[in-house]
Structures are given as structure tokens and as C-alpha cells.
Amino acid sequence: MSEEGETVLDARDVAVHFGGRSTLFGRPPATVRAVNGVDLVIRRSETVALVGESGCGKSTLSNAIVGLQPPTRGSIAIKGRQVVGAGRRALNEIRRDVQMIFQDPALSLDPRATIGATVAEPLSVRAVARGGELKRRVAELLTQVGLRPEHATRYPHQFSGGQRQRVVIARALALEPALVVCDEPVSALDVSVRAQILNLLVTLQKRTGVAYLFVSHDLSVVRHIADRVVVMYLGRIVEEAEREVFFAAPKHPYTRALMSAVPEADPVVQRAKQRFVLKGELPSPANIPPGCPFHTRCPLATEICVSDRPELTPRPDGARVACHHA
Amino acid sequence: MSVLQPVRRFRPRLPRVPLSIMLVSAIILVIVAVALLAPWIAPADPLRQDLLGRLKPPGTVGRTGVTYLLGTDDLGRDLLSRILYGARVSLSVAVLSVLVSTLVGVTLGMMAGWFRGWTDTVIMRLVDIMLSIPAILLAVLTVAVLGPGFLKLVLVLGLTRWPRYTRVAYAQTLQVANLPYIKASELAGAGAARILFRHVLPNIAGPILIVATAEFGLMILFEAGLSFLGLGIQPPSASWGSIMSVGRQYVERAWWIVAFPGACLFLLVLSVNVLGDWLRDRLDPRSRIR
Structure with missing residues (x-):
């Protein structure tokens, strides 16, 4: 195999x-x-x-x-x-x-960045997508990991540990x-x-x-x-x-x-x-x-x-x- | 602890601002407003001297019919008007020099903490050197070379006080830089500038804000000291510090010259410190939900 x-x-x-x-x-x-x-x-x-x-x-x-x-x-x-x-x-x-998912989801998300900004970072830094396209991609990624697109405007502390780890996974897979x-x-x-x-x-x-x-x-x-x-x-x-x-x-x-x-x-x-x-x-x-x-x-x-x-x-x-x- | 607690959670979520914060904000706003509006609200020309009416106590009616609400200084100038105009100088010197030193200090501190290696060594040894030179001596030297003036004063204050910010920013950056979310950002492809200003800076802003508010008061006092030495604001224009410095000589005969600007200074510095402390807590998104 x-x-x-x-x-x-x-x-x-x-x-x-x-x-x-x-x-x-x-x-x-x-x-x-x-x-x-x-x-x-x-x-x-x-x-x-x-x-x-x-x-x-x-x-x-x-x-x-x-x-x-x-x-x-x-x-x-x-x-x-x-x-x-x-x-x-x-x-x-x-x-x-090659990306990484870390052990503690509480520490793997910038507490002062919205979920949307965090997931968008790999895409925007490399200019893979911007503007409406970027938003669409972020919404898609969040949906893929079982979150809702409107979660993008929230901050990490508003999520549970499991949800945060989903965000981390979305970022890793972006x-x-x-x-x-x-x-x-x-x-x-x-x-x-x-x-x-x-x-x-x-x-x-x-x-x-x-x-x-x-x-x-x-x-x-x-x-x-x-x-x-x-x-x-x-x-x-x-x-x-x-x-x-x-x-x-x-x-x-x-x-x-x-x-x-x-x-x-x-x-x-x-x-x-x-x-x-x-x-x-x-x-x-x-x-x-x-x-x-x-x-x-x-x-x-x-x-x-x-x-x-x-x-x-x-x-x-x-x-x-x-x-x-x- | 009682099991039955008053049901507080269901109150509508209004921005709850404590009374003390409203009070200190009001004080700061009033002082800023007064500084801006000085030419329109000052009862007299702050520079007009009246040598016969010098050192008059508060409430004295002058020969021209003006009431000196806060008395007169050693040259018979209206103290209230001088304080109003002085607020402009004191505030702008303090605000600008705090901005300069924050900008310089925090940038260097974050760089030292992020790049480590020789960048770290050079910057942090420079900090040690700066901190081992008496700031006032450095300021005196600089002004002696450059000559006095408002902008030079701001630069001198700003560029002698940055090491404190650097130390704080450095220590905080060292802490934050090893957290997984910074590593994740690096893996996302973010460069040093983006990581430092987008991810590190917001997360170390709290302690820096505390330093800045504490420094704000010090800057006003520093300016006073320099003005006293004749290296800051040049007479006849006034700042709170220079008014107090002059009034110091007459404190037994005319307490008001020192007392009123001193009280203003005290109120302003206290208010800024209290507000800064509160802001630090509020700016943390984790506490926003409460």
C-alpha cells in the first residue's frame, strides 16, 4: 500500500x-x-x-x-x-x-485577529486571492471545516477549543x-x-x-x-x-x-x-x-x-x- | 458564596463605562479643549506685564478693571491666561515626544526581540548606554549644540526616552515570538514586517500603553525641568512647567503661581494614567464580551 x-x-x-x-x-x-x-x-x-x-x-x-x-x-x-x-x-x-497544526488551539490563533483574517493570511500574503475572491475562499474554507462563513468576523476567544482547532485546520489547508x-x-x-x-x-x-x-x-x-x-x-x-x-x-x-x-x-x-x-x-x-x-x-x-x-x-x-x- | 446571585447577565449589553473613567475622560477633554481654545477664552493677554500688579493673590481686581481670577505672577501677568496658553505647550510637547519615543523605542525593541543575534546585541547595548547617561545631561548637551526650540525640545525628549519602550517591547516580543500563532504566520509566508506590526504589536500593545501613559506625565515634568534650565520653552511664552519653575522662587509669598499649574498637571497626569490603565483592559478583545 x-x-x-x-x-x-x-x-x-x-x-x-x-x-x-x-x-x-x-x-x-x-x-x-x-x-x-x-x-x-x-x-x-x-x-x-x-x-x-x-x-x-x-x-x-x-x-x-x-x-x-x-x-x-x-x-x-x-x-x-x-x-x-x-x-x-x-x-x-x-x-x-507543508503546513502545520499545533497542539494548543488557544495559542495557535492570534487573539487580536479575526478568524477571517487568520484564515485569509496565507492567501493574502501570497496574493493568491484578494477582495471578494478572498472572502469567498475564506467562507469556503470555513464551511469545509464545519464552521459557518459568518464566523469570519469573530475573534478566537468566542470559540470553543474544538472550533478553534477547526480554524487552525482551515488555515493549514488554505x-x-x-x-x-x-x-x-x-x-x-x-x-x-x-x-x-x-x-x-x-x-x-x-x-x-x-x-x-x-x-x-x-x-x-x-x-x-x-x-x-x-x-x-x-x-x-x-x-x-x-x-x-x-x-x-x-x-x-x-x-x-x-x-x-x-x-x-x-x-x-x-x-x-x-x-x-x-x-x-x-x-x-x-x-x-x-x-x-x-x-x-x-x-x-x-x-x-x-x-x-x-x-x-x-x-x-x-x-x-x-x-x-x- | 451564595447560590442565588442577582441575575445580571440578562441586562442589555450597554458599553459600561465606570464613573471614574467618565470623570477622567472629562478632565482630559476639558484640558484639551482649553488648550485649543486658549486665544478665545483667556481673559487677558498672557504676555502683558503689569509690574505694579505683580504677585497679586487670586481674585484681585487689577487697575485696568480686569479680575485676576488666579492672581498674577512675578511680572504681573494674568496667571489664568498663562495657564490656558501653557496647556497648549505642555500638551503638545508631551504628546509629540511620547509619540516619537514610542515609535522609535517600540520598533527597535521588536526588531531586537525578533531578529535576535547581532541586531539584538547592538540595539540592547545601545539601550544600556542610553540608560546609563543621565537624560537631563544628554538633553542639555543636545540643546547646547542645536539651540532651543519647540521641535528640538520634542526631538530631544523623544530621542532620550525611547529605551524604556525598547526594553518593554523587547521582553514582550521575546515572549510572543515563540507562540504557535506567530509560527503559523511565518508558515503562512508572512515577512518580518507583517508579523511584527500585524501580529506582535497588537499583542504587546497593553504594556506599551502603560509605559506611554506613565511617560506622558514624565514628559510634562521633563519639559518643565528643561524650561527651568532655560533650555526648553523660551520666555515669554509659557508652559505649565516653566510657570511653576519661576513661581518656585516666590512660593512663600505667592503660593498660587505654583499651586494652580501644579494642580492642573496633577489632574492631567493622573487622568491620563487612569484612562491608560482602563484602555489597556478594554483593548483586549478577550475582555470585550463582558
Whole structure:
């Protein structure tokens, strides 16, 4: 299924490191390796979920993909055009094809701009439309996300969280991008509103063929929306698989730990479930353990894990896993 | 807390303006009106001297039959007329210099906060330098070089007071610049100028308004100080500050020369501060619905 369709995102060996530059006084601070060599390909109409605990580099990677955070190394191509090293003008052209939906809808809308002005901004800045045509396009976009055209004159504080996220989606889709990076788009919303927003995203994808990079730490949401799941740990991908394979047969011990942490609705199942508990804390990305970065917390770890870092290797069912033992 | 609260919500939504705000607005309006209408409402020529009728208390009837409602100054000029004319000078100096320093200060502050890097370093170190030079000394130097005059006074005040706005605008911009809606605007393709003036400025306007209203009062006082040093408004024209500066010497014999312009100044500055505080809250669209 992932074979057909044009490639929308092609990221190769992306790394984002922070700090480490020597200062005037004292020793340079330790380099924080937020993203440390990630390969990621997303095709048209595909939804790829990026999961992992906070601090694993999910958000940094998404920022790098939309060009808000220049990577230290590697290449990121959106529909064949290179984001890394692109000038302002080139970047603006690329951003027609890559937009972002943020986690907190309360902070993603300018409180002093009307909804109409916010949704119109991508169109008016690029002179795609103006005057009556612009108004018509804004009304159309608002209708598409389930709002009414007359909402255009209102301010963000007059809307609920779910409605605000609809506005954010309308703005992201205004330029008909090929890829939308969704940075935990529903985690700040009420559970009752989540399904609505997720369904809206799915509907819009069917209509426009947009691809989503769906950053989340909520596996139930991921199961609902993703075609493919990518698990990150300390700046690296540790497992990548199609949704069915991923949920039926998680392989990496870290993935299994994530899965076993999801509570089951049925208490009998919940009690019978084999718990896969991790010990210790997430190591600091400024001080990543040698060998397999996960060995400090892994229940399966042996000597080889301390000395050699496992590469992502394909498995018979199509999954790719970075583990010596799984 | 009682469960039964008076049903207030259903009142028609009238623009509810507190009494205090109406009062201070009225004071400001009156002062502005008086300044504009000074030539028509002043009872006497503010420059005409009457050395025999100097330092007369309020209510004295002069030899020409004019009643000096607020008394006369050290040269026998009608204090009321001088205050009316002085309002023009004081107001326009304060308004214009606040505008100049806001414009300069906020623009630089936003640039420093947005571009960071060397822009930040250069602008913020300049601010530090400006703040470490006594403003009055700088003003004295500038006027000594340029010579006194109304416009020069405005420029001197405006260009010595901008660092405060820069500091506030800088700190606020740093905060706002990392919010997702600014990032979204960047992703939408907006350039720095559009982001700063369309998205950052409206969202940092509140604190800047507070600084501006506080500075407004300071500007009037500053102008008074400069005029006192002979570097501001040149006699015989008057501002509230210069009237007070002169009256200071006679305060034991003629309290009114200092008291009346001082009272006007106090009322104006207080009113502007109260109004500015209220405006800041009102300008926030989130509070508009209340």
C-alpha cells in the first residue's frame, strides 16, 4: 500500500543538535541531540503517526520538516524540493506544500485577529486571492471545516477549543498543501471533541489527498487515524510498521512498553494483560547512552546492547526495528 | 458564596463605562479643549506685564478693571491666561515626544526581540548606554549644540526616552515570538514586517500603553525641568512647567503661581494614567464580551 503514490516527504539522516558552541566564559555546554539521524518517507494521502514520550525529539523533528528549525545535518525534501539551506523565498514556495497544526488551539490563533483574517493570511500574503475572491475562499474554507462563513468576523476567544482547532485546520489547508504536520492536534481537546476533529482530518484527507505526519503520544488516537506508525526514542526511530502490523505484533521492547501502558476498557483484560514495565527515567538527550540508546531501561538488554547500536532492520512482516533481540 | 446571585447577565449589553473613567475622560477633554481654545477664552493677554500688579493673590481686581481670577505672577501677568496658553505647550510637547519615543523605542525593541543575534546585541547595548547617561545631561548637551526650540525640545525628549519602550517591547516580543500563532504566520509566508506590526504589536500593545501613559506625565515634568534650565520653552511664552519653575522662587509669598499649574498637571497626569490603565483592559478583545 505504501508503494504507490508520489513521495511528499523524503527526509534523510536528519539530525538537530542544540548548544555545544563554546561561549566566552567557561566550557561549552553539552550538545543536546534532540534528533539524531532520522530517515522518514511519507507519500501522498498517507497518515504517518510519530509516537514517543516527551523529549524524544518528535516536536523538534516536525519543526525541522516545516523549516522552522534548521537541522544540523541531513536533508529534508518536500515534493522533491530541499528545505535544508533554502533561502527565505524558496522556503516560502516550499511552504505552500507543508503546513502545520499545533497542539494548543488557544495559542495557535492570534487573539487580536479575526478568524477571517487568520484564515485569509496565507492567501493574502501570497496574493493568491484578494477582495471578494478572498472572502469567498475564506467562507469556503470555513464551511469545509464545519464552521459557518459568518464566523469570519469573530475573534478566537468566542470559540470553543474544538472550533478553534477547526480554524487552525482551515488555515493549514488554505494553500492546499501536500503535507500537514499535526503536532498533537487533539491532545489539548476534550475527549468528546477529539473524535470530531480526527474525523474531520480524515474527511479532508479523502477530499484533498493531503498527507499527515501525525505527532502523538496517544496510541488510541494513532490506532484510529494512522496508516503507518513510527516510534522515536531519544532522537532515533526504533520501530516503523504499518498500522495493523504495529498493533498486532509490536516488536521493539520500547514499543511493547508503550503498548502495555495503554489501559484497557475491560478490567478483566486489563488485569490479564502482561505488563511490560520500564525501569528508570528517560536519559537526557545531552548525554545519550552508548550502544543502543535504550539499553539503560530495556528488560532484554545484554552486553551487545551496551557496545553496539542496532540499526533499523526489516522484518518478514514489513516492520523495521532497531533492536538486537526483538 | 451564595447560590442565588442577582441575575445580571440578562441586562442589555450597554458599553459600561465606570464613573471614574467618565470623570477622567472629562478632565482630559476639558484640558484639551482649553488648550485649543486658549486665544478665545483667556481673559487677558498672557504676555502683558503689569509690574505694579505683580504677585497679586487670586481674585484681585487689577487697575485696568480686569479680575485676576488666579492672581498674577512675578511680572504681573494674568496667571489664568498663562495657564490656558501653557496647556497648549505642555500638551503638545508631551504628546509629540511620547509619540516619537514610542515609535522609535517600540520598533527597535521588536526588531531586537525578533531578529535576535547581532541586531539584538547592538540595539540592547545601545539601550544600556542610553540608560546609563543621565537624560537631563544628554538633553542639555543636545540643546547646547542645536539651540532651543519647540521641535528640538520634542526631538530631544523623544530621542532620550525611547529605551524604556525598547526594553518593554523587547521582553514582550521575546515572549510572543515563540507562540504557535506567530509560527503559523511565518508558515503562512508572512515577512518580518507583517508579523511584527500585524501580529506582535497588537499583542504587546497593553504594556506599551502603560509605559506611554506613565511617560506622558514624565514628559510634562521633563519639559518643565528643561524650561527651568532655560533650555526648553523660551520666555515669554509659557508652559505649565516653566510657570511653576519661576513661581518656585516666590512660593512663600505667592503660593498660587505654583499651586494652580501644579494642580492642573496633577489632574492631567493622573487622568491620563487612569484612562491608560482602563484602555489597556478594554483593548483586549478577550475582555470585550463582558
